[in-house]
Amino acid sequence: MTILVTGAAGFIGYHTAEALLARGETVVGLDIVNDYYDPALKEARLARLARRSGFVEMRVDVADRPALEDVFARHRPRGVIHLAAQAGVRYSVSNPHAYAGSNLVGFLNILECSRQARVEHLVYASTSSVYGANAALPFSEQHGVGHPMSLYAATKRANEVMAHSYAHLYGLPCTGLRFFTVYGPWGRPDMALFKFTRAILSGEAIDVYNNGDMRRDFTYIDDIVEGVVRVFDRPARPDPAWDAASPHPDPSSSGIAPFRIYNIGRGSPVPLMDFIRVLEEKLGRRAICNMLPMQPGDVAATFADTSALARDTGYAPSTPVETGVGRFVDWYREYYGV
Template sequence: MRILVTGAAGFIGFHVCNRLLIEGYEVIGADNINEYYDVKLKLERLRILEEQRNFRFYKFDLEAAMPLYAIFENHGVDIVINLAAQAGVRYSILNPHAYVQSNITGFLNILEACRDFGVKHLIYASSSSVYGANGKIPFSASDPIDHPISMYAASKKANELMAHTYSHLFNIPTTGLRFFTVYGPWGRPDMAYYSFTRDILKGNKIKVFNHGDMRRDFTYIDDVVEGIIRLIDRAPSPSTDWDPEKPEPNSSYAPYRIYNIGNNQPVQLTHFIEILERLIGQKANIEFLPMQPGDVKETYADISDLQQAVGFSPETPLETGLGHFVEWYKKYHANDNS
């Protein structure tokens, strides 16, 4: 089976590609290697993938349809796992146009290619950010998501709506995955766990927003990858229970599903920092600040739908996962003092 993974040089994309190659799939990776964060890190991930058999890589922007279509025409693609996106809640406030270009126009090109080439299953990244101003905890995929509070969240909700339209019009099986604060080795430098580790080691202040009164459903990368792998051959079918008079947003009369992928165990941010301090062996110098625009106070994933569908349950305790990250971080940055 041949699988196209977009965002292959990204954090989640790299780990998904690596696991697919281990499982024996033929993988085509695509990424634009943009400069949102350290390009060197992306190229190092890519180098590891390119050392393996059955991996081919193409560099281009998803907004450009021609190179995307060339992959489908020249190789044939059975499954698409779309993990390419302009990431970052806070950056979306500064540069909203990037999110329209990458997350909406780019995703439209993915949908059109899936339509034209008869892809068997499209799995794509959504985000826990879509829950926006929702106050009901835990977040369920069946909850309405009508009040996003960042352009990033709005673009991810748009992806879900676009996917449903194509599932309805063209019978394309689509599965959207709302990721909850994914962390682990080879992670993103713009994420708090990464920057906290860097700044604690260097003795710099770490910025903790909302005065530390925040909870996050930290989800280890291997658990996320396991959930994705289990879904590959579980393309959604139309739901026979879907009621148009009481429509649930996570399923449909069309071949369309939405799932949360989270740890199902939110952790207070201050406790998270305490764990990092123990693992690093240094105390953090904390600067407490007000809440930033676009942030939410708490994330907490209800994963019962995914557990029922594929038996997914996260297995990595936070201290274990952070231990793996800190070990990787020290090794990766051993010679650059960063």
């Protein structure tokens, strides 16, 4: 099978492409390699993929409709895993216009090209940030997501709604995955674990928001990728139990469209200060903590209810934070020579 993986130079995209290549798929890896964070890290990920048999690299922006149409025409992917996006809650507060091209126009282009190519399954990245002001924990796909707290979250919620419309109109199987705080080797420099590690090794203070009173559902990359592939192998179908006449129809499925939404996380939130203590242990150094108030657009806790994903795919994350952080630290020291 030829599978298009967008955002292949990104953290999750790179690992997903590697997993698909390892099982013998042909992967068309699409990425623009922008400078949201260090392009050298993205190039290094792509260089590793380029050494694998079956990988085809394409430098294309998903917001460039003619170029994307050409990719689909030339490679005729049977499946699409769409992970390209302008990421970042905090960045969206100061750079809102950066999110329109990739997250809205780009996703529309992916939908349109996928339906024209009769793609068998489109799996796309959403985010736990869509839960916004919802305070009921753990976050369930049955909860309301009408109060996003950042533009980033709003664009990802828009993707979910757009996907349902295409699933209904054209029978395009679409599955959205709400990722919860992914970490691990080859991770993103804008994420907490990467920033904390770099600062602690440099003897600099780390910024700890909400005075450390935060919990995150940290999920190791290998567990995430296993879940992505399991979902990809199970194209969405209309849900026969879905009741349009109910006062609260299931928002994570549809009776009129091949459409699903799943949480994908570890399902075991970790207090931020405990996470920092694990990192200190793995680095053998103490952190200097700069305690700060909550940032705009952020939330105090994330906690994934992954029971639906486990029920439908057998998803069972198994990597404890101590193991995952240790693997990240080993990779970081080797990659940066510190």
